[in-house]
Each structure stands twice: as structure tokens, then as C-alpha cells.
Amino acid sequence: MVRVLVTRPEPGAARTMRRLRDMGFQPILLPLTDTVALPVEAGEIARDVAAVAVTSANAVRHAPEELIAMLAALPCHAVGNRTAEAARKAGFLSVSEGPGDTAALADAIVAGYSAGTIVYLTGRVRFPAFEERLTAAGVEVRAIETYDTLALDYSDTDLLGRLSRQPVEAVLLYSAKAAAVTQAVTRRPALRDLFEKTVFFALSGRIAATLENIVGARIRIAPEPHEEALLELLRAWR
Structure with missing residues (x-):
């Protein structure tokens, strides 16, 4: 039976492990990482504010209740299905799923923007491209960091x-932080032999780029940045 390393933390890890067994x-x-809530002042x-944007389920899971209460009636733009589910569970009343x-x-x-600030609930560790794309289009963005990845x-x-x-x-890799830690683990002399022929499955090209010492066919990148595509890639590889 093919051994697959699941590097993501809970709550997603248990779901992924069940799917792999199936x-x-x-x-x-x-x-390889953990997420912790950051102090947030709702008065900030x-x-x-015209709307809310969320690109990670952790951003709403770790947001304080008073902050969610202030934003819940606004349109919430979620990057995908899991994030949209987390936003609805947190209390947002109108959630669009990207x-x-x-x-x-x-x-x-950008297409639906007219005026006002977009509040971006996010983590301390993130790629800047999303905010930069909005700002370049003239959208005012206010990033609020609700969690950190350690x-x-x-x-x-x-x-x-x-x-x-x-x-x-x-190995399944869901974040650049986990990919960086994975790379460090594979370089340890005591563990190197265990990863000599490992194939690394990354959720995106940005995550895969973190694996500087892994090249060629040993890296596979999901065609779309969500778990369904990642697991289908794994299934096809086997």
C-alpha cells in the first residue's frame, strides 16, 4: 500500500486522511505547521467597508466573534468551497463562492467594485499577489491578519x-510554509534515505517552488489549487 504523508494540520488533516484511506x-x-489566532482590534x-474577502478558511476560523459580528451583513467573497463553508459557519450571511x-x-x-474598502481577512504568512492585484485595479484593501502559521x-x-x-x-503539500519545513526534514542525514524516491504533490506552483532541492518528475502540481485536483493527481500517479 502506498504510504502518503499528510503535512496539513487539523481540522483538514483528519478529512484528508479519511479520503486517502477510501x-x-x-x-x-x-x-508540519500549526495555526494560532492573532489579537485583532475590532475598532480597526x-x-x-463595502465587502469582505477571504482566501483561507483559517482566516474566519480564527477571527474573533466581535469582528465577525461587525462584518457578517456585508457581502463576503470566498476563494473556494471550503472557505465559503467556513465563512457561512462563522456567521456571514451573504457568501459568494469563487x-x-x-x-x-x-x-x-474588481468587476463588481464601485467604491469603499474591501476588508481582507487573512494570515500573517501569505502571498501578496491578491492584494497587489486589487490595489493595481484601484480597489482599496484593508488587510486584517487574524492568524499566524508556525x-x-x-x-x-x-x-x-x-x-x-x-x-x-x-507527500501532500498544502502551503509554502509546510513545503519549506518538508524540505528541511528531507535534508536531515538521519531521514534522507526515507525520502530518496518520494514524489511531492503540491497544491500550487508557488508551493512547489519552495522545494528547491526537489526537481523534475518528483514534483507534481495540481492543475487547480484545491484538494479535489490534488487527490486526483495522486490517484492518477498511482
């Missing part, structure tokens, strides 16, 4: 135990 893979849980919200791509979400916001540190002994000292055939 597909006939042997999932190995090794979260601009008075002329195709899973931040560039397409930015273009959709790398988790494991000893060689702990990692060898978690991996059962057996080679890992595949």
Missing part, C-alpha cells in the same frame, strides 16, 4: 518513529 492509500499524519475596521483561485477572485471583486519542530527520533523508519512514497 482511495486505498496508507496515510501518515505529520502536521474602516467605516466605508473557483478556488485567488487571481480569479480578485478579478471578480512551523512545528520534531526531533529525528520523533520523526523516525512517526514514519516507522520506512520510506515515504508521496
Whole structure:
């Protein structure tokens, strides 16, 4: 049975592992990052807010209730299905679901924009392209960081135990932070042999680019930045 390393944290990790088992893979849980809430002052919200944008479910999961309450009646533009689900669960009343791509979400916001500030709920660690695309189109963006992504540190002994000292055939990568930590792990002398033939499946090209020491056919990139495409890529590879 193909051993697949799941590097994402909860709550998504358990769902991914169930799906992998259903597909006939042997999932190995090794979260390499954790998300923690950041202090947010609800009073920071601009008075002329026109809408809310969210590109990560964690941004609404970690947002304080008072902040959500202030924004819940505004149109909420979510990047994809999972993020839209999280926004509705958090309390947003009108949520539009994007195709899973931040560039397409930015273009959709620009197309319907007339005036006012777009509040962007986001993490401290993020790519700037979404905000830059909006700003370049004349959209006023107010980014509010609700969470941070921290790398988790494991000893060689702990990692060898978690991996059962057996080679890992595949790794699923959902963020650039996790990809960077994964690369550091694969370079450890005690673990190098376990990743000698591993194939790395990345959710996007930006994530894959973090793996500087992995090249060629050992990197596969999902054609669309969502888990369905990533798991289908894994299925086709097997």
C-alpha cells in the first residue's frame, strides 16, 4: 500500500486522511505547521467597508466573534468551497463562492467594485499577489491578519518513529510554509534515505517552488489549487 504523508494540520488533516484511506492509500499524519489566532482590534475596521474577502478558511476560523459580528451583513467573497463553508459557519450571511483561485477572485471583486474598502481577512504568512492585484485595479484593501502559521519542530527520533523508519512514497503539500519545513526534514542525514524516491504533490506552483532541492518528475502540481485536483493527481500517479 502506498504510504502518503499528510503535512496539513487539523481540522483538514483528519478529512484528508479519511479520503486517502477510501482511495486505498496508507496515510501518515505529520502536521508540519500549526495555526494560532492573532489579537485583532475590532475598532480597526474602516467605516466605508463595502465587502469582505477571504482566501483561507483559517482566516474566519480564527477571527474573533466581535469582528465577525461587525462584518457578517456585508457581502463576503470566498476563494473556494471550503472557505465559503467556513465563512457561512462563522456567521456571514451573504457568501459568494469563487473557483478556488485567488487571481480569479480578485478579478471578480474588481468587476463588481464601485467604491469603499474591501476588508481582507487573512494570515500573517501569505502571498501578496491578491492584494497587489486589487490595489493595481484601484480597489482599496484593508488587510486584517487574524492568524499566524508556525512551523512545528520534531526531533529525528520523533520523526523516525512517526514514519516507522520506512520510506515515504508521496507527500501532500498544502502551503509554502509546510513545503519549506518538508524540505528541511528531507535534508536531515538521519531521514534522507526515507525520502530518496518520494514524489511531492503540491497544491500550487508557488508551493512547489519552495522545494528547491526537489526537481523534475518528483514534483507534481495540481492543475487547480484545491484538494479535489490534488487527490486526483495522486490517484492518477498511482
